Amino acid sequence: MLITWLNIDYTVGSSLTKSSQKTILHNISGCIELKTINGLIGASGSGKTNLLKCLNGFQQKGLSSRSTIVYNKNIVDFKSCFISQFQSNCLHQLLTVNQSLIYSSKLKNSCHSQQIDHQNNVDLLIEQFLLNDIKNSIVGTCSGGELKRLSIAIELTAHSKPYLLCIDEPTTGLDSNAAQLVMNCLYNLTLNHNMSILTSIHQPNTDIFDMFDSIHVLSKGFVIFTGKPQELKDFMSESNITCDTNESPIEVLLKVSANDNNNDSRIKHMIDKTSELNTHRFMAETNNIYYLIARRIRIQYIIQWKTLLAETVFHIMFATIVMFAINDDNWLKSLTTIIATYIIH
């Protein structure tokens, strides 16, 4: 397991006026395994972008107190990356593909202590993202699919790669060939790097759908299915949603969920069943409070040991000054003062 999330509820609007509040995500649970490619599927407005943002720590303010996100206990420097749907619109139009990647590599690695061969770093990405034919072309002349691949490659120019790459709608607006190319590049990333991918997509074709190791289907802010793509058809038939042999189950499900006026009992059944299954499936990962505390302390000490050491020295000095100020011969009382000062701090 790389990341697990449990009971994510996300609300927007002012907490002062209940009427202006809107809950966008309801009780969402899920998990991503290491080195896998995962699909977040749902009609437009189902909550995909907001879930990706919540998982990347963008929208902490609107999360409910029970929302929990846990990372793999063996990964200390967990790093995730969110690539917005509109990121490819923000590329510099007058640079070439190669120049865009080189500048990005220089900027993203400017704080890196090691000497980095930027051209070599970029050449590897150019190869992985199939940009070789257009590496000297001006960005402004690139096609939609090329821009999508370039914008993902730019995010990966950092020397320390993210463990989790979240990409919002990388195939939207592309024809099926261009979409397949983008997905192939993403799939290869999971094979060649220690990386998992979570990508939102609103209507995958069968080839893309079958590429996913696992899928999370959303409908109006609720999760209606979590599991392997091959398991979807049986899960749907348990809720009386049937499809012919020539129909794609995900297309049928998206059609039913889009027509749902909040009272289709079949969708309600899928929501309840998925919620029950997910709570059992993912609770074990997140309910071990001792594990969470130990992990937090361990990570805090590894990352912030200088700050923590300085704080401890400061506390001891402060407590000693307090002890002398009180100037009491009673050592027990002085010791209590030191401990009390430390705890209060």
Ligand SMILES: Nc1ncnc2c1ncn2[C@@H]1O[C@H](COP(=O)(O)OP(=O)(O)O)[C@@H](O)[C@H]1O
């Ligand atoms: N700041 C906001 N205020 C009110 N409603 C919002 C806000 N952000 C998103 N929404 C609503 O939340 C729902 C889910 O949005 P989004 O996550 O963007 O869906 P998707 O990415 O699946 O298309 C939509 O109905 C959208 O209108």
Ligand SMILES: [Mg+2]
């Ligand atoms: Mg979206």
